Amino acid sequence: MTSPADPVALMQLALQHARHGEGYVEPNPMVGAVVATAEGTVISTGHHQRFGEPHAEINAIRAAGSATVGNDLYVTLEPCSHFGKTPPCADAVIKAGFRRVFVGCQDPAPHVAGQGIQRLRNAGLEVTVGVCETESRRLVAPFVMLMLQRRPWIHAKWAMTLDGRIASRTGHSEWISSDASRALVHQLRGRMDAIITGAGTVRSDDPLLTARPAGPRTPLRVVIDADGLSLHADTNLIKSLSQGSVLVCVADDAATDDVGRLKSLGVEVAACAASEPGRIDLRVVMAELGRRGCTNVLTEAGSGILGSLFDSSLIDEVHIFIAPRLIGGASAHGPIGGLGRESIPAIPNVKQIRHTSIGDDLLIEGDVCRE
Structure with a gap:
């Protein structure tokens, strides 16, 4: 039988x-x-x-x-x-x-x-x-997120040391994780519709934000820059426009001359409402990306942008690369800034946890549960 x-x-x-x-x-x-x-x-x-x-x-x-x-x-x-x-x-x-x-x-x-x-x-x-x-x-x-909430599924990625630092007290962060971990990041980028970073990261790291080698998708590179002053002709994002478009999200009261200068560099500009003076409302940014049909968006930014996303409940999935290193220092940077949660009962859990060993590094991934 x-x-x-x-x-x-x-x-x-x-x-x-x-x-x-x-x-x-x-x-x-x-x-x-x-x-x-x-x-x-x-x-x-x-x-x-x-x-x-x-x-x-x-x-x-x-x-x-x-x-x-x-x-x-x-x-x-x-x-x-x-x-x-x-x-x-x-x-x-x-x-x-x-x-x-x-x-x-x-x-x-x-x-x-x-x-x-x-x-x-x-x-x-x-x-x-x-x-x-x-x-x-x-x-x-x-x-489902794009269809019902009209915004993309938002991935947050960062690399940190065992003591939870993404940079030293002087802001130095290159490189915390291994070559193998960074190769996985490129694979992740190649599956995204957009990659978001902030003006501070552009100024300090001058990133390309491309997938190398190229993946199945060519992500839109998005810069959150309220005053529109972080990009110049010699910035890597501008020099690599042939490898992918760039969208700069500026505050809706950004100077007309600065917006014009950005457009002359060959990038798109989106004027976004501010959540407070000098700070763009990231919910507006995500709504704009949703209108563009972006399903998956990766955030590669500093603690300010990640903190704003976290405070607005706009992180759906995390990809955390942990290197067996220590930085120390009370003023060294952690991954998520912003206000944070006031009490332990109010903090969201991360579910659907996946652990991957990458040489000596550890990759922890999971979904942020807000229920």
């Missing part, structure tokens, strides 16, 4: 394949699919490979051919039921002749929201929803 399939294991396989689309499918969500027999033998796999191209279910169905008939489909996100850049996947699933469909999570998009699942059930398919639901929902979290 053969054993029945393990839905969790097969959905985990679908999730694994879904992640192959990271950096290629945005602003769409990453989705994976598996076609398997009732006993759990994998027939085919598929994932959404690029924005505008066939969805995961279609790729898995095509790979399986006629073997879909009477077998099972595992898909991390509810099949769509509407015409967009591609026809409805729910119709293709029905036509393929599956017996059962296992869905990781319901599509939160208002124009789907359970309609694909209902269409499958109306056609007589047995549908199970919620297999590996937590992982499936996390996979589409950036997509």
Whole structure:
């Protein structure tokens, strides 16, 4: 007697394949699919490979051919039921002749929201929803953030010593982490729609903020600079405009001459409301990036920008590189400035923790939980 399939294991396989689309499918969500027999033998796999191209279910169905008939489909996100850049996947699933469909999570998009699942059930398919639901929902979290909150999923990255310092008391920070850690940062940059830094970082570090080698995406480089005075013709961001666009966010009362000078350098300029004199409201910046369709944004900045993001509850995910080194000094810089939280019960937890050893460095990643 053969054993029945393990839905969790097969959905985990679908999730694994879904992640192959990271950096290629945005602003769409990453989705994976598996076609398997009732006993759990994998027939085919598929994932959404690029924005505008066939969805995961279609790729898995095509790979399986006629073997879909009477077998099972595992898909991390509810099949769509509407015409967009591609026809409805729910119709293709029905036509393929599956017996059962296992869905990781319901599509939160208002124009789907359970309609694909209902269409499958109306056609007589047995549908199970919620297999590996937590992982499936996390996979589409950036997509959901952009769709429902109209802002990108915000990643905060920093490198620090064991005693929690990102720079010495004199501001020196090059380099705290190892070459291998910095190579991982370049991979992370290549999956982002935008990279944000502040005027202080531009002045002190003169960064390029490019992915080297280039990744699947070419991020927009964003500078938060209230008065618009940090960039000049010999700044690396200006000298590398052929490698990616630059957007400078200035205060809406910035001097007209300074705005004109920036535009003459070849950058875009966005006038943003201030949260207080001399400080741009980062919620306005994120709304602007949301309007531009940015799904994932990486912040590589000093403690001032990170503190403002934290105080505004605008950090969704952290990537913290910890080097086995010590700086010391009461005035040495920590990663997050701003006001911070007043009490321990008020602080957010970091969940979905991942630990990665990179030589002697340690990378800790996780999602900021505000509930």
